Amino acid sequence: MSTTSRQRLSPAAVCLLLGMVCISAAVTHLTAADLGDGLRSLWTVMPGNVESLTLHYSWWPRLGMALLAGGGLALAGVLMQQVLRNPLAAPTTLGVASGANLALMLASLMAPGLLVLGREWVALAGGGGAMALVMALAWQRGLAPVVVVLAGLVVNLYAGALGMALLLFHQEALKGLLIWGAGSLAQNGWGDVAFLSPRVMLGALAAWLLLRPLSVLELDDASARSLGVSLKYLRLGGLGLAVFITGCVVSVVGVVGFIGLAAPNIVRLAGARRLGARLAWSTLLGALMLATTDLLLQHFSGALPTLIPTGATTAALGAPLLLWLIPRLRLGGRQPTASRLEVKRHPRPTRLALGLAMLLSVAVILAVTLGQTADGWFASLEGDVLQWRVPRLIAAAASGVMLAIAGTLIQRITANPMASPEILGISGGSAIALIAAIYLLPAPGNLTLVGIGTLGALTTLAVLVILNHRSGFVPERLLLTGVAITAGVDAVRSIVLAGGDPRGQQIIAWLSGSTYYVDLPSAVIVGVLAVALGLAARPFIRWLDILPLGAATATALGVSVDRARLSLLLLVALLTASATLIVGPLSFVGLLAPHMARLAGFARARDHLLGAALIGALLMVLADWLGRQLLFPQEIPAGLMASLLGGAYFLWGLRRL
Amino acid sequence: MSSPGLPAHPVRTRGVLVLLATFLLSAPLDAESDPPSIVTLDWTQAETLVALGIAPLGVAQIAAYHDWVGEPRLPESVVDLGLRSQPNLELLASLSPDHILISPMFANLSPRLARIAPVSNLALYMPQGDTWQQIHQLTREIGALVDRDGEAEALIETTENRLEELQDRLPDDPAPLLMVQFMDARHVRVFGDNGLYQAVLERLGLTNAWTGTTNPWGFSLVAIERLAGIEARLVVIEPYPAGVPAELRESGLWQHQASVRDESLITLPPVWSFGALPSARRFAEQLVAALGEATHVDD
Numbered sequence: 001m002s003t004t005s006r007q008r009l010s011p012a013a014v015c016l017l018l019g020m021v022c023i024s025a026a027v028t029h030l031t032a033a034d035l036g037d038g039l040r041s042l043w044t045v046m047p048g049n050v051e052s053l054t055l056h057y058s059w060w061p062r063l064g065m066a067l068l069a070g071g072g073l074a075l076a077g078v079l080m081q082q083v084l085r086n087p088l089a090a091p092t093t094l095g096v097a098s099g100a101n102l103a104l105m106l107a108s109l110m111a112p113g114l115l116v117l118g119r120e121w122v123a124l125a126g127g128g129g130a131m132a133l134v135m136a137l138a139w140q141r142g143l144a145p146v147v148v149v150l151a152g153l154v155v156n157l158y159a160g161a162l163g164m165a166l167l168l169f170h171q172e173a174l175k176g177l178l179i180w181g182a183g184s185l186a187q188n189g190w191g192d193v194a195f196l197s198p199r200v201m202l203g204a205l206a207a208w209l210l211l212r213p214l215s216v217l218e219l220d221d222a223s224a225r226s227l228g229v230s231l232k233y234l235r236l237g238g239l240g241l242a243v244f245i246t247g248c249v250v251s252v253v254g255v256v257g258f259i260g261l262a263a264p265n266i267v268r269l270a271g272a273r274r275l276g277a278r279l280a281w282s283t284l285l286g287a288l289m290l291a292t293t294d295l296l297l298q299h300f301s302g303a304l305p306t307l308i309p310t311g312a313t314t315a316a317l318g319a320p321l322l323l324w325l326i327p328r329l330r331l332g333g334r335q336p337t338a339s340r341l342e343v344k345r346h347p348r349p350t351r352l353a354l355g356l357a358m359l360l361s362v363a364v365i366l367a368v369t370l371g372q373t374a375d376g377w378f379a380s381l382e383g384d385v386l387q388w389r390v391p392r393l394i395a396a397a398a399s400g401v402m403l404a405i406a407g408t409l410i411q412r413i414t415a416n417p418m419a420s421p422e423i424l425g426i427s428g429g430s431a432i433a434l435i436a437a438i439y440l441l442p443a444p445g446n447l448t449l450v451g452i453g454t455l456g457a458l459t460t461l462a463v464l465v466i467l468n469h470r471s472g473f474v475p476e477r478l479l480l481t482g483v484a485i486t487a488g489v490d491a492v493r494s495i496v497l498a499g500g501d502p503r504g505q506q507i508i509a510w511l512s513g514s515t516y517y518v519d520l521p522s523a524v525i526v527g528v529l530a531v532a533l534g535l536a537a538r539p540f541i542r543w544l545d546i547l548p549l550g551a552a553t554a555t556a557l558g559v560s561v562d563r564a565r566l567s568l569l570l571l572v573a574l575l576t577a578s579a580t581l582i583v584g585p586l587s588f589v590g591l592l593a594p595h596m597a598r599l600a601g602f603a604r605a606r607d608h609l610l611g612a613a614l615i616g617a618l619l620m621v622l623a624d625w626l627g628r629q630l631l632f633p634q635e636i637p638a639g640l641m642a643s644l645l646g647g648a649y650f651l652w653g654l655r656r657l
Numbered sequence: 658m659s660s661p662g663l664p665a666h667p668v669r670t671r672g673v674l675v676l677l678a679t680f681l682l683s684a685p686l687d688a689e690s691d692p693p694s695i696v697t698l699d700w701t702q703a704e705t706l707v708a709l710g711i712a713p714l715g716v717a718q719i720a721a722y723h724d725w726v727g728e729p730r731l732p733e734s735v736v737d738l739g740l741r742s743q744p745n746l747e748l749l750a751s752l753s754p755d756h757i758l759i760s761p762m763f764a765n766l767s768p769r770l771a772r773i774a775p776v777s778n779l780a781l782y783m784p785q786g787d788t789w790q791q792i793h794q795l796t797r798e799i800g801a802l803v804d805r806d807g808e809a810e811a812l813i814e815t816t817e818n819r820l821e822e823l824q825d826r827l828p829d830d831p832a833p834l835l836m837v838q839f840m841d842a843r844h845v846r847v848f849g850d851n852g853l854y855q856a857v858l859e860r861l862g863l864t865n866a867w868t869g870t871t872n873p874w875g876f877s878l879v880a881i882e883r884l885a886g887i888e889a890r891l892v893v894i895e896p897y898p899a900g901v902p903a904e905l906r907e908s909g910l911w912q913h914q915a916s917v918r919d920e921s922l923i924t925l926p927p928v929w930s931f932g933a934l935p936s937a938r939r940f941a942e943q944l945v946a947a948l949g950e951a952t953h954v955d956d
Contacts, residue, residue, distance in 0.1 A: 045913070050886030057910035058882035112899030119900075168740065172725050176840040176898045179878070186843045186880030189909035307844065307878045367916045373751045374736050387772075388747045442761075449765070500846065500878055502764060502931070509742040519769065633739035633748050634718075 011281035025295040026063065030055075039574040062188035062298075065252070066291040066310070067111065069185070070259050072200040073247045074286020075207060076087050077260030078279050079242040082214055083235050087268070088149045088353040088480070090261035090368050091127075091246040092315070092487070095155035099130020100247060101181050102159045105166050108177060120195075124247035127271045130155050130244055151415070153423055153483050154591070160490070161588075161643040164512045167497075169634065171508065175500050182255040182498035183311010192252050203245040214238055215275045257315025257491060258322070259286045264323055290314065306501075312494040319488030323467060326480045346601025349611070353602075356614040360397075361408070363618055367625040369395050372632045391523035392515040396624035396638050397617040398523070398530035399515075399579040402592035404616025405534055406575035408544075408570050408609050414479065415548040420591035421576035424478070425485025427585030429460025430577060432492050435507055440498065457577030460485060465569070480570075489585070497598060513584030513639015515624050526582060531576050535611055540568055544605035583639040588646040589616050619646070679823050692803045693755035695773075698766075699803035700726050701781060701933045702758045702874060705799050708809045708935045714754050717741040726929040728939055749773055756802060777802060782931065784873050788856040792933050816934045823945040824861050831948060832929050833866035834858065835889035837898050838930070842904035844880055847928075849876040853895075853932055881910060892923045892944070894930070899918060923947045 021464040030038030033051045040046070041055035073091055091097050103126020109116045114122050136146070137151035187193070206216075215232050249256070263286035264278060272278045294310045300310040346352050368389055369379045406421040413419075421427065435454025437449055462487070468478050469640055493511070497504045509516075518526070535542075543564045546554045551561050576590070583589075593616035594608065602611035619642055627641035636644075696715040697703050703716045707729045715736040716722060736752060739745040742763065749757075750773045757776045759767060767776045781795050782788065793813055800809025802881060836854050837845040848854040849867040852875015858865050866889030870875045884891075891914060905911045914920040925947060928940040 029923055051687065053910070053913055054882050056884045057908075057913065058880070058885070108899055116903060117899040172721060176844070179840055179844050184844065184880070186882065188843050188881050188905075188911055191904070191907045193908075306872060307880065318746075371747055373748060384750060388750065402789060499872070500840070500876075501872065502874060504764075505740075505742045506762065509740065514743060516746075517765070517769070628745075633737050633745040635739055635745060638741075 008282065010284070011267045011270045011277070014266060014270050015284050015288060016565070017282060018285065018292055019294075022288050022292040022295065023423065025292060025299065028050065028297070029059070029295065055126035057188050057189050061181070061190050061193050062185050062294065063291060063542060064193045065187055065196070066294040067287040068196050068200050068265075069249045069253050069256060070246045070290025071194070071283040071287035072203065072262040073256060073290075074263035074282045075200075075204060076242040076245040076249075077286070078264045078275075078282045078404070079207060079214075079238050079245075080260075081264055082217055082239040082275060082278075084144070084148060085217065086148055087265055088261065088483075090258070090264075091242070092156075092255070092257050093149050093261060093483070094152045095130035095134050095159065096243055096246045097250055098156045098159040098163075099133075100124070100162050100250045101177075101255055102126055103129070104180070105163055105174060105177055109166060120248050120251035123251035124244065124272055127247045127250065130159060130644070131239070135239075138240055147416075149483060150419070150423065150479060153486060156490075157422065158647045159487075159645070161512070164508060165640050165644070166635050166636070167508050168505075168512055168640075169631075170636035171505050176353040178494075178500070178504075179307065179309065180254040182309035182494035183256040183314075184307060185253055185290075185311075185378035185499075186307075196248060196252050199248040200245060203241060204283065206241050209239060210241070211235075211276055211279070213567070218275070220387075221547040225600040254309070254311050254566055255494070256290065256311035257317075257487065258318025259290050262318055262321055262325075263289055263461040269328060288620045293317070305501040309495060309498050312491045312498070315491035316495070317487060319491065322484040322487065323481060326477060326484070327471070349602055349607040352600060353607070353610050353614060356611065356618065360614055360618045360621070363621045363625070364393060364397075367621055369610070370542070370625075371650050372629060374633075380436070388521070388643060391520045392624055393516045393621060394523040394527045395515045395518040395582050396620040398526045399582045400589050400616035400620030400642075401530045401534060401594070401613045402575040402579040402616075403583075403620075404597075404612040405537055405609060406572045407590035407592075407616075408594040408597070408612045409537065409572050409575075410590075411541075411598075412544045412605065413565055413568055413572075413609070415550070417595055417598070418478070419479060420588070420594075421572055421579075422585060422588070422590055423482045423486070424464065425482035426457050426460050426573050427580040427606060428486045428489035429463075430454070430457040430580050431511060431585040432456055433459070434510060435492060435496055438503060438507055438510075439501075453581045454577055457573065457580065457645050461570075461573040461577075464573075465566070470521050484590075490504070504656065509637065511584050512637040513582075513642075514635070514637035515582060516583060516635065516637070526578065528657075529578050533571065533578070534609075534613060536571060540564070540571070541609070543568070543604045544609075549622055583620070583642075584637070589619055592646040592649065594640075596652075669687060692805065694754045695758060695803055696738065696749065696752065696754040697758035698738070698744055698763050699758065699760040699779075700741075701836070701931055701936075702760065702779060704729055704935045705812075705933045706794055706803065708812055709796075709800055709803065709805045710839065711805060713748065714752050717744050720803060724825075725927065725930065726833045726936070727927060729935055746773070749858075758799070758802070781933065782851060782874060785853060787854070788851055788875070789860060792853075792856065792937065795933055812934055816938050819938055820860050820941055821855075823941050826945055826949060827861065827863070828948060830843075831863055831890075833864040833889040834892050835866040835884065835887055836892045836894060837884065838894040839901050840878070841898055842908065844878060845884070846876040846878055847884070848876050848894075849932065853930055853937055854940060857937050857944070860937075861941060861945070867909050876930070881908075883915065885910060888915070890921055890923065892925060892947075894925050895927050 036050060037046065038055055041052040042060050045056045046052040077090045080094060081087055100123035103122050106123045134148065134151045134155050137154065140149040264282040267278055267281045267285055272281050293314050297308060297310055297313055309490065369381055371378065410419045410421060411417055430453040434449060434453050437452040464481055467481055471477050541640060543559055546557050546559050547564065554561050594612040596615050597608055597611035600611060602608045618635060620638060623641035623645060624638035627636035627638050692711055694714045695706065697706065697713055698717045700722050703713055703722065704726055706713050712732040713735055713803055715738045717738040718736060718741050719731055719737040728749050733778055738749055746769060749945055754774045757770045757774050759776060759778050761778060761780050767778060770776045779795055780799055781791055783791060796809050796813055800806045836848040839845050849865060849869060849871040851871055851873065855865050855875060866887050911917060925943045929936045
């Protein structure tokens with residue numbers, strides 16, 4: 001598929017081109033004063049010359065840092081891609097960066113002493129842990145490329161949710177980490193360069209030593225083993241090296257997106273085949289990419305009252321790049337298959353559903369009657385208390401139902417239990433629109449926000465449809481489009497939060513998914529919408545039973561696969577957009593409810609939908625109620641609570657995935 | 658106190674009575690008239706209320722208020738309403754306040770809050786207009802809402818007098834100041850136009866060396882290289898994030914700052930940078946004291 005890229009550009013030409021841009025940008029900066037003085041400032045400070053002082057202690061180290069960090073991340077990217085035989089593996093897609101970020105947040109709140117001892121070890125521990133989790137999630141599926149990336153996305157989302165929770169309650173204390181998390185390359189001396197350069201060199205040396213054994217991984221497992229290579233240790237060594245380099249880079253400059261993904265892929269598309277060539281050219285290209293981006297950014301953002309962090313900017317620029325790359329990549333490995341969807345079937349699904357319905361009513365009664373005031377717990381059924389509780393209950397249940405149905409649909413369309421509406425990026429699209437509204441409008445009312453959020457969701461849907469129409473909505477490609485959109489949302493969020501604007505608090509509150517803003521009329525609308533859209537799924541039940549069997553079988557059975565996928569996707573988008581407006585883009589209910597329903601034994605599409613809807617409602621009602629009580633009077637938003645609860649379940653359920 | 662039209666729940670009424678009792682006991686205010694009970698989501702409004710001698714019924718995120726605003730302390734009786742961006746509505750309703758104060762940041766909550774009590778949205782730090790005048794305006798508006806017009810005028814007057822007094826104590830011909838707060842070892846918020854610190858400097862007749870643009874909250878987030886070459890005395894507002902002082906000792910750029918080299922750098926304890934009169938007064942007192950001390954050292 002990808003061999004169409006004939007040698008129009010060689011890796012050397014790409015690097016030369018970018019290198020020229022980079023050098024001319026640098027020279028432009030230096031000639032602003034005096035080129036000779038500027039160059040001399042690299043190794044000395046001319047006394048009494050402020051220009052030279054800034055150049056020596058800030059500009060030159062920053063350039064060095066950009067080259068080092070870009071090269072290091074690209075190197076780590078090649079290693080990951082080689083070991084996993086997955087062109088989409090990269091420090092950011094595998095969750096290393098977000099794990100490191102979360103670990104640093106926790107450390108600065110609970111054990112700031114650790115940060116003084118060594119930030120890189122904290123970052124390394126977090127990043128390594130996150131990647132181990134991704135590997136564990138994808139292990140059963142033979143580390144198939146798409147599954148690995150999806151697992152990475154789930155881990156990214158989960159680490160993001162935890163980070164959100166911390167931010168919600170400690171915004172003031174974590175404001176510095178927000179800048180770091182967005183990846184700023186600003187330097188205040190040569191200390192960080194001196195720290196990073198030996199580590200990146202060491203990493204490069206180790207990669208060079210591993211070159212021959214790692215090349216063997218291009219063969220399939222059996223042939224590699226016949227050459228006498230211990231694949232397990234080789235993989236572990238390669239990945240460990242990649243994580244080490246990433247951890248060191250990330251601990252110094254923060255989360256820098258997409259260099260590790262883009263540089264190796266561009267080099268490969270430009271025609272580099274052998275591992276040695278790819279390693280060398282990718283490292284060079286990554287260094288040049290980050291340095292050029294950073295130089296241009298310094299040039300254009302100079303006068304702004306806020307910082308535009310380079311790392312988040314590369315991520316924001318990288319999202320469209322990834323959208324462009326996806327159709328050009330060859331995604332080998334085992335594709336997700338339908339077989340895994342078959343779990344033991346419950347003999348009497350109706351009875352199971354009845355039991356769930358009873359559980360749900362118990363939860364509803366609990367949530368309506370029991371609450372706290374300043375003096376403690378009390379039970380009440382009075383109008384003036386109910387006016388606060390009932391709308392939230394309806395909204396929580398309704399959004400749970402909608403996300404669960406959307407999740408069931410998408411898991412059945414793609415025959416992939418890791419799929420979910422959050423992962424399609426529709427939630428993310430409406431999140432970007434809402435962030436823009438909160439920042440750009442003076443004091444937006446809730447109705448305006450709802451309208452703008454819907455618009456964002458619909459725009460994202462349009463992008464999804466346009467990009468995937470030609471390929472006939474192939475499940476894997478669809479999910480990867482979602483990954484790219486979600487990554488873009490993350491970048492926008494980081495840039496906005498890093499500025500330290502007090503309105504960030506409002507954005508965090510909304511992003512973490514709360515039923516807080518729902519009043520009775522909107523709750524009723526949402527409830528009706530949930531029922532109506534739920535019923536709209538009924539006519540599709542035959543398709544939903546057939547689609548997981550694969551496109552060929554479905555066509556043989558007389559289903560027009562394209563049309564079925566498109567109409568189901570539209571329904572998914574509507575469901576997701578409505579639910580996202582209430583509980584934000586972070587909830588895991590769309591992933592979990594269908595999953596739990598399947599494990600409980602709801603096998604046929606009709607039962608699966610019903611079971612998932614009940615479980616979704618139950619999860620959200622419980623999450624909303626628990627979230628309001630646990631830290632009373634502070635409220636943990638329902639979406640966040642659901643993902644915290646759901647994440648725990650998810651880890652437990654890994655072995656059965 | 659009880660909400661009209663609905664029979665109050667016994668437990669709840671008792672709770673409110675207990676609260677009221679503690680509130681009255683702990684805040685021996687002049688008993689000329691019962692001020693309307695008031696809650697606020699905004700820390701700046703909370704500090705102004707306390708300075709006017711009113712203990713608010715409830716304030717959002719009290720622990721964080723004490724961490725970041727510090728003074729004046731909120732009385733023990735004040736109920737924590739939960740997050741500023743999402744105050745606990747059930748709890749708020751059970752307190753039955755007479756009035757709810759918010760700032761424009763929380764405007765999207767006002768339809769919901771309006772069902773509990775009348776809501777007033779009081780703005781501060783608007784880009785147009787003079788910050789100092791806006792602070793006066795806010796103090797008067799809050800005073801009017803709680804029937805403390807006299808106290809509001811008195812607060813303005815004593816603060817103004819105090820600032821004049823402080824101005825007289827300033828050394829002759831003080832250097833321009835550059836006020837920063839560290840976010841991490843490489844980034845600072847530098848405070849300028851449209852912010853509290855700048856307003857206080859103007860009031861004291863001091864010069865702010867930062868002339869760059871600022872956001873609507875009066876600060877600009879910059880890497881510390883942007884501070885190089887600005888001829889000014891550095892004022893660092895605490896707290897330093899963990900590990901930052903150690904990193905700064907290693908930082909060539911920071912060690913070359915004029916104020917760091919000649920040890921004229923001033924460190925001030927934290928003052929709420931988005932505050933009103935009480936914060937302004939504290940900031941002025943600490944700043945003038947530090948300037949005074951430092952000059953004595955120079956002699």
